[in-house]
Amino acid sequence: MDEIRELSSCLNTFPIENALNAEYIVEDYDEKLYKMVISSFVPQKSILILGYYFFTKTQNNCFN
């Protein structure tokens, strides 16, 4: 992986810096962000898509 970084740093004309960090980047824990995102997952902000092969009835709108 160091070799890949080395190659990246010498390609100036077409910048491929940090082309491959040798890890899957999950670095910063951010409780506030996670809570903010999950709090936006509410019925009024959702889009429900129902797929069914044998449609025989009209589904009720679950938000009523």
Place this chain on the structure above:
Amino acid sequence: MVANKGNPASKFTIGNLKTLRDDPTAQGINTYQELKKFHSKYYSSNIMSAVVLSNEPLSTIEKLARDKFSDIPNRKINRKEINNFNEKAYDSKNEGVLLSYKSSKEEKTLQIGFSIDSKLDDFKKKPLFYLSNLIDNENPHGFSVFMKESGYVSGLQTFLESQNLNFSFFVIHLELTEKGYNEMNDVIKHVFGYLRKIEKEGISQSRFEEFKKIFAFSFLYKVFFSFNFHFISWILGEKKRSHG
């Protein structure tokens, strides 16, 4: 297709003779010339990424990269500027709705989608992957197992359907059983009930550390066993995110 018409998210990413030839011609637009104009304006190295994978020596790979890519001009395109559209993809006009379709194959699926502000800039924090892991993990006491054991679903997955500078679209995908289909409102209540539970008591640093280790291991596994086109494509996606 649900997205607002003033946003490209409402359009197909491919076309046909009607959309690419007949409709533009009727409006006096030459599709080929428009495509060339787009290419000469936006084909710019500063908004491209490249990943090269080979078993050749580095010097050979470097030469190949220089030969193939150095001529690409840098037009200094502002990535955020080209993603500035007249209308948000999703808002109160198209949210809070239930859409139904008759599928072409035998299935009963329910997808619950959420459009939120783009989380590309938060790629190091991975908020949607973190939440995804809480929702669809196979922990014996987890939500996914509960839904299966209750007979509502035969499968439950979460995924990011879209992630761009405009918005992120997160989906909870449920393979409904006959019971799940007949009691769909209960299924939906359980899903939203669980989301509220996560909000109140599910976010913790210890879970994050566990999640981080799982993905680090997963990455290593991919590195050693999946050196192929899909791997490169995935890395490229990660790199695009890191550039915002």
